[in-house]
Amino acid sequence: xxxxxxxxxxVYRYFMNKDNIIRWKMKQLFExxxxxxxxxxxxxxxxxxxxAGIYKYRSIFTDEQxxxxxxxxxxxxxxxxxxxxxxxxxxxxxxxxxxxLSFQIEALGVAxxxxxRKWAEEDMETPSDEMASLLESIVxxxxxxxxxxxxxxxx
Amino acid sequence: MNEDxxxxxxxxxxxxxxxxxxxxxxxxxxxxIGIGDICGRAYISRPTFIDTS
Numbered sequence: 001x002x003x004x005x006x007x008x009x010x011v012y013r014y015f016m017n018k019d020n021i022i023r024w025k026m027k028q029l030f031e032x033x034x035x036x037x038x039x040x041x042x043x044x045x046x047x048x049x050x051x052a053g054i055y056k057y058r059s060i061f062t063d064e065q066x067x068x069x070x071x072x073x074x075x076x077x078x079x080x081x082x083x084x085x086x087x088x089x090x091x092x093x094x095x096x097x098x099x100x101l102s103f104q105i106e107a108l109g110v111a112x113x114x115x116x117r118k119w120a121e122e123d124m125e126t127p128s129d130e131m132a133s134l135l136e137s138i139v140x141x142x143x144x145x146x147x148x149x150x151x152x153x154x155x
Numbered sequence: 156m157n158e159d160x161x162x163x164x165x166x167x168x169x170x171x172x173x174x175x176x177x178x179x180x181x182x183x184x185x186x187x188i189g190i191g192d193i194c195g196r197a198y199i200s201r202p203t204f205i206d207t208s
Contacts, residue, residue, distance in 0.1 A: 011197075013191050014169050018188060021176050024169060059180050066185055 006144055022060055023072060028060055029053035030077060035084040038147030048132040054116075055128035062120050073116040078109035085147065092151050104140040111138055171197050 010029045015021045033050030037043055054061055085105045112135050119131055126134070175197035179188045 010168075011194055013173055014165070014172060018176065018190075018193075021173055021193075025173050057177060060177060060185075063180065063185050066184070 019066070019068060022066065025057060026054070026077065027080065030080050030084075030155050034081055034106060035089060038085070038088040038150060040150050040152055041145060042148050042150065043136045044132060047135050048129065051116075051132045051135070052128045055118075055124055055131075058124045060121075068131070071117065073113050075113070077116065078113035080111070082106060082109045086146060091154050093146060095146060101142065101146075104143045108139060108143065114143075 015024065029050050033041070033046045033053065034050070035046070036049075037046035041049070060066070082105055085108075086097060086102075089101065090097055102111070115135065115138075119126060124131075172193060176188065179192055179196055183192075185202050
């Protein structure tokens, strides 16, 4: 059966609302940068790619009318990173997930997510390169060493 | 192959919609941007009918 549909439906096929459009881009920016740390990028490289992408679209990510979006840095972004780092450690590095590493990953997600949200709330005044470097500086030592050397093959 | 093409097509569509939305944000308040505006900006020229069977 063929059925005519309004052109707007094409947008709804991909996104339920405007917030979803922004979240999709945020997820994409995380996936190409931070989530690749330990796989194809070092900490700084991965952070820099994601942060530079967010900075490029700062008019969306810093809009005061989208507080839920800036809050996503803290919640959604952090969860995304947690899962990716656990997978990178266990599958790509063949490292057993200890309680200490698990704690560090969770704490890092909270800290980086919080600072990224703060950065957005301050209209991203800190240049993206410097922001990536600052976020790199708070990575716990154990985690830093384990993931700073990229490993593209599954262990 | 077709699956790859299909995935790429949908990814391109999402990118196109985002680009349209992003360009609108610099012109008007977020709250006043409607789906119709985004469609208009994205110049989505697609078939009038889709197969829903």
